[in-house]
Amino acid sequence: MSAYRTLETRFGRLGTLREALAVLNWDFSSMMPTGGAAARQAQLATLETLYHEQLTDPAIPDLIGEAEAAGGLDEWQSANLAEMRREWRAASVLPAALVEARVAAGLDCEMAWRRARPDDDFAAVVPALQRVLDLTREAAAAKASLLGISSYDALLDTYEPGGRAAAIDVLFEEVARFLPGLIDRILERQAAVPPPVDPPGPFPIAAQRAVAMRLMAQIGFDFDHGRLDTSLHPFCGGTPDDVRITTRYEEEDFGRALMGVLHETGHALYEQGLPAAWRRQPVGRARSFAVHESQSLLIEMQACRSREFAEFAAPILQEAFGGPAAAWDPDNLYRRNTIVARSLIRVDADEATYPLHVILRYRLERAMLSGDLRLSDLPGAWREAMRDLVGIEPTDDRDGCLQDIHWYCGLWGYFPSYTLGALTAAQFFEAATRQDAGIRPGLTRGDFAPLLAWLRRHVHGRAASVPVAEIVVDATGRALDTSAFQRHLERRYGGLH
Amino acid sequence: MSAYRTLETRFGRLGTLREALAVLNWDFSSMMPTGGAAARQAQLATLETLYHEQLTDPAIPDLIGEAEAAGGLDEWQSANLAEMRREWRAASVLPAALVEARVAAGLDCEMAWRRARPDDDFAAVVPALQRVLDLTREAAAAKASLLGISSYDALLDTYEPGGRAAAIDVLFEEVARFLPGLIDRILERQAAVPPPVDPPGPFPIAAQRAVAMRLMAQIGFDFDHGRLDTSLHPFCGGTPDDVRITTRYEEEDFGRALMGVLHETGHALYEQGLPAAWRRQPVGRARSFAVHESQSLLIEMQACRSREFAEFAAPILQEAFGGPAAAWDPDNLYRRNTIVARSLIRVDADEATYPLHVILRYRLERAMLSGDLRLSDLPGAWREAMRDLVGIEPTDDRDGCLQDIHWYCGLWGYFPSYTLGALTAAQFFEAATRQDAGIRPGLTRGDFAPLLAWLRRHVHGRAASVPVAEIVVDATGRALDTSAFQRHLERRYGGLH
Numbered sequence: 001m002s003a004y005r006t007l008e009t010r011f012g013r014l015g016t017l018r019e020a021l022a023v024l025n026w027d028f029s030s031m032m033p034t035g036g037a038a039a040r041q042a043q044l045a046t047l048e049t050l051y052h053e054q055l056t057d058p059a060i061p062d063l064i065g066e067a068e069a070a071g072g073l074d075e076w077q078s079a080n081l082a083e084m085r086r087e088w089r090a091a092s093v094l095p096a097a098l099v100e101a102r103v104a105a106g107l108d109c110e111m112a113w114r115r116a117r118p119d120d121d122f123a124a125v126v127p128a129l130q131r132v133l134d135l136t137r138e139a140a141a142a143k144a145s146l147l148g149i150s151s152y153d154a155l156l157d158t159y160e161p162g163g164r165a166a167a168i169d170v171l172f173e174e175v176a177r178f179l180p181g182l183i184d185r186i187l188e189r190q191a192a193v194p195p196p197v198d199p200p201g202p203f204p205i206a207a208q209r210a211v212a213m214r215l216m217a218q219i220g221f222d223f224d225h226g227r228l229d230t231s232l233h234p235f236c237g238g239t240p241d242d243v244r245i246t247t248r249y250e251e252e253d254f255g256r257a258l259m260g261v262l263h264e265t266g267h268a269l270y271e272q273g274l275p276a277a278w279r280r281q282p283v284g285r286a287r288s289f290a291v292h293e294s295q296s297l298l299i300e301m302q303a304c305r306s307r308e309f310a311e312f313a314a315p316i317l318q319e320a321f322g323g324p325a326a327a328w329d330p331d332n333l334y335r336r337n338t339i340v341a342r343s344l345i346r347v348d349a350d351e352a353t354y355p356l357h358v359i360l361r362y363r364l365e366r367a368m369l370s371g372d373l374r375l376s377d378l379p380g381a382w383r384e385a386m387r388d389l390v391g392i393e394p395t396d397d398r399d400g401c402l403q404d405i406h407w408y409c410g411l412w413g414y415f416p417s418y419t420l421g422a423l424t425a426a427q428f429f430e431a432a433t434r435q436d437a438g439i440r441p442g443l444t445r446g447d448f449a450p451l452l453a454w455l456r457r458h459v460h461g462r463a464a465s466v467p468v469a470e471i472v473v474d475a476t477g478r479a480l481d482t483s484a485f486q487r488h489l490e491r492r493y494g495g496l497h
Numbered sequence: 498m499s500a501y502r503t504l505e506t507r508f509g510r511l512g513t514l515r516e517a518l519a520v521l522n523w524d525f526s527s528m529m530p531t532g533g534a535a536a537r538q539a540q541l542a543t544l545e546t547l548y549h550e551q552l553t554d555p556a557i558p559d560l561i562g563e564a565e566a567a568g569g570l571d572e573w574q575s576a577n578l579a580e581m582r583r584e585w586r587a588a589s590v591l592p593a594a595l596v597e598a599r600v601a602a603g604l605d606c607e608m609a610w611r612r613a614r615p616d617d618d619f620a621a622v623v624p625a626l627q628r629v630l631d632l633t634r635e636a637a638a639a640k641a642s643l644l645g646i647s648s649y650d651a652l653l654d655t656y657e658p659g660g661r662a663a664a665i666d667v668l669f670e671e672v673a674r675f676l677p678g679l680i681d682r683i684l685e686r687q688a689a690v691p692p693p694v695d696p697p698g699p700f701p702i703a704a705q706r707a708v709a710m711r712l713m714a715q716i717g718f719d720f721d722h723g724r725l726d727t728s729l730h731p732f733c734g735g736t737p738d739d740v741r742i743t744t745r746y747e748e749e750d751f752g753r754a755l756m757g758v759l760h761e762t763g764h765a766l767y768e769q770g771l772p773a774a775w776r777r778q779p780v781g782r783a784r785s786f787a788v789h790e791s792q793s794l795l796i797e798m799q800a801c802r803s804r805e806f807a808e809f810a811a812p813i814l815q816e817a818f819g820g821p822a823a824a825w826d827p828d829n830l831y832r833r834n835t836i837v838a839r840s841l842i843r844v845d846a847d848e849a850t851y852p853l854h855v856i857l858r859y860r861l862e863r864a865m866l867s868g869d870l871r872l873s874d875l876p877g878a879w880r881e882a883m884r885d886l887v888g889i890e891p892t893d894d895r896d897g898c899l900q901d902i903h904w905y906c907g908l909w910g911y912f913p914s915y916t917l918g919a920l921t922a923a924q925f926f927e928a929a930t931r932q933d934a935g936i937r938p939g940l941t942r943g944d945f946a947p948l949l950a951w952l953r954r955h956v957h958g959r960a961a962s963v964p965v966a967e968i969v970v971d972a973t974g975r976a977l978d979t980s981a982f983q984r985h986l987e988r989r990y991g992g993l994h
Contacts, residue, residue, distance in 0.1 A: 034721055036722060043513050
């Protein structure tokens with residue numbers, strides 16, 4: 001067997017382990033009773049360790065070198081080999097003990113955070129978080145020195161292969177320049193008209209779930225290869241052949257769960273659209289977290305919060321939930337779906353204010369990693385940054401620095417992907433609707449086929465065969481910038497509506 | 498670190514892998530959409546392969562030898578070391594390729610069986626089943642030659658450590674001697690009185706589920722460490738810290754799902770009662786499949802189908818489902834729970850006829866393994882054996898040799914455990930109720946504490962620290978025989994009721 005084929009077998013096994021981990025993680029968040037946590041942590045840590053051991057087997061670099069020297073690979077095989085090297089290199093700098101310690105520290109700290117958050121007790125979680133931060137720094141430094149990049153870029157690389165803080169700084173500074181003024185204008189205009197009408201509840205959970213599944217199927221979610229379940233924090237997990245998305249229902253509000261489902265459906269379509277021929281191979285994976293987020297935001301924000309989609313969804317919602325016709329008028333529904341407000345919680349933020357929440361976290365995590373900001377000073381720094389950036393300040397840490405799980409479970413360098421995803425979604429959707437004039441009218445009939453075809457061709461089907469930048473340039477004709485996002489906000493919110 | 502401690506670490510990792518497999522298997526049967534099957538098969542096969550690789554690492558026998566030579570272990574540690582050697586020895590005879598091939602052939606054949614069964618097309622599954630049988634024979638022969646036992650005993654050993662067909666023959670011949678006549682008498686007596694009244698349905702699934710969970714909790718199931726879900730075939734899966742039981746509901750009948758839940762609750766109590774200090778170690782596992790089945794049958798058949806428990810359950814069921822009081826009279830409920838009938842399907846059989854279904858399978862699988870019975874002749878041999886043993890004959894293979902998943906997914910040598918479990922359950926329950934006079938009266942109040950305390954002390958808490966035979970003798974004062982089972986049937990069914 002050629003070195004390349006041997007590598008395909010070995011990385012296929014790694015990909016399979018990764019899938020097993022994904023299922024166990026989904027179960028952890030959606031099914032597992034609380035008493036199962038310690039055993040599940042042991043299971044996850046063991047599989048992560050095995051994964052790392054198999055990936056850092058001394059034979060791997062030899063095989064990679066041999067396959068590179070042998071040549072004769074087609075484009076996708078070459079890309080697969082490059083991804084293998086990338087993954088091996090990132091893992092090879094980390095001793096197995098450090099990998100295991102990071103997993104254990106992340107799970108410990110996540111548990112501490114789950115207790116500390118309802119108690120609004122940031123101090124209680126500081127020791128566990130300090131341990132996570134120390135181990136994160138250690139891992140980042142090792143990877144940075146190998147790749148000759150900064151520590152922050154080394155963390156970023158996990159989520160955004162090839163991503164650099166210098167490039168993010170340019171994009172985020174531009175966003176921070178135009179967004180606050182735009183938000184002021186939007187809020188002024190919204191205040192000048194009566195607010196949209198709220199459909200009266202309650203909205204039975206069974207009916208919400210039925211509508212959500214109806215719309216998921218309409219958009220293109222394949223229920224032979226996926227499920228919809230419930231979890232405290234909505235997410236998209238599982239594997240490309242078996243995508244598990246979750247949401248959380250409230251009887252008093254149908255919108256939050258539904259828009260959450262549509263968001264996760266965007267993620268799911270990406271997974272289900274990855275090329276089946278490259279399953280469990282490095283090149284067959286989603287390209288980056290920002291590209292993933294671009295898919296969820298494209299479906300939720302660009303497509304499903306559009307005036308066009310409100311036309312399609314309104315009668316379905318009216319039929320499911322009843323109540324006065326005025327509340328289910330498409331215009332009213334659209335206005336409800338595009339309310340902008342300064343708010344404390346990132347996951348509840350609208351698309352206009354959301355990037356400011358991300359920029360805040362990006363700045364703070366860089367400061368914590370560099371040592372410029374001590375953990376004990378985080379709550380104060382958070383409040384100050386909220387006041388400056390969003391114009392609103394939390395009165396407790398529950399709604400401040402305890403709100404997101406990321407840092408506590410070890411996800412540092414992850415936050416930028418959300419806003420990179422929003423910029424990318426706007427640029428993709430603008431390009432798609434220019435290239436195919438049938439996409440927007442399709443949404444009024446619930447016909448997502450033209451949009452999905454575009455995404456399959458330009459994004460999903462390419463998987464990790466080319467760098468992020470190449471996907472963006474090929475699909476939209478230019479490198480990622482903030483202009484499409486700005487145009488989108490100006491068009492949607494700039495006029496009275 | 499001492500050799501023994503090193504082994505504890507290594508087998509702890511194996512135990513953790515085993516837990517991960519258990520969760521993935523539970524998901525496969527209860528949650529997974531059909532399109533996820535191929536990927537899941539790959540995940541399971543990969544973890545099984547890793548398990549086998551880690552278990553057969555050449556360092557393991559050296560460490561075991563070193564630990565045995567070093568001595569200084571306490572009783573449980575010694576038992577743990579003996580279990581390690583037992584598990585390593587059984588695995589070491591099987592080449593990794595054979596292990597992987599068996600897993601793959603079992604999953605393939607299970608899929609073929611899932612298609613063939615509704616079509617009543619046994620011929621369609623024969624090639625896949627032949628492959629499973631061939632690989633099973635190959636594995637059995639390898640293990641048999643190493644252990645100096647017969648091929649069938651080598652298979653049996655997987656489920657019943659130390660179990661021998663010669664001993665089973667004695668027990669099963671005795672059962673086959675007294676049972677048919679007893680069944681004739683029971684059926685005669687039942688026919689002489691009017692049948693019990695069926696409570697009128699329908700029985701809403703939500704109400705069935707609520708009652709099931711109420712009774713599970715009453716019996717002692719810990720919902721912080723387990724769940725109740727739905728699957729096509731009820732089972733008890735998951736891990737000791739997170740036991741997953743399933744059932745299947747029918748709106749027209751409350752009894753089947755409920756008794757199924759109580760059965761699986763017996764399994765679950767065993768898992769939840771295993772000693773926490775020995776989690777994921779070989780000695781900390783359930784002792785054998787027969788002991789496991791003894792726990793489910795003890796809870797379902799001995800305790801929950803008793804006249805005493807009917808007293809407790811009747812008002813709860815009446816409150817949940819409504820309908821005429823006569824249907825919920827405890828005597829009527831008891832009579833409903835103890836109907837005996839000749840039937841075609843093992844899983845639907847009552848406790849009196851059930852052993853005959855098992856003896857049939859035991860005889861047929863031995864004949865197929867030895868080559869005395871060709872697969873193509875199985876349907877005819879099945880019908881003939883049913884006529885002889887149970888006195889009733891299926892008209893198709895769906896209700897004949899296609900009814901059970903076991904042989905198709907590779908579980909050969911498994912069936913005897915069901916009836917060994919029934920005999921053991923009767924002997925345990927008889928001993929328990931003699932030793933603690935409070936157990937039976939407790940059931941009328943739904944107080945399972947005395948019974949559970951006895952089981953925790955005599956069965957659950959001992960895990961795999963001593964051989965099955967020692968558990969039985971210590972708990973009941975004698976080796977396993979058929980007398981308690983016969984006395985139980987005579988007492989429950991011998992008189993008119």
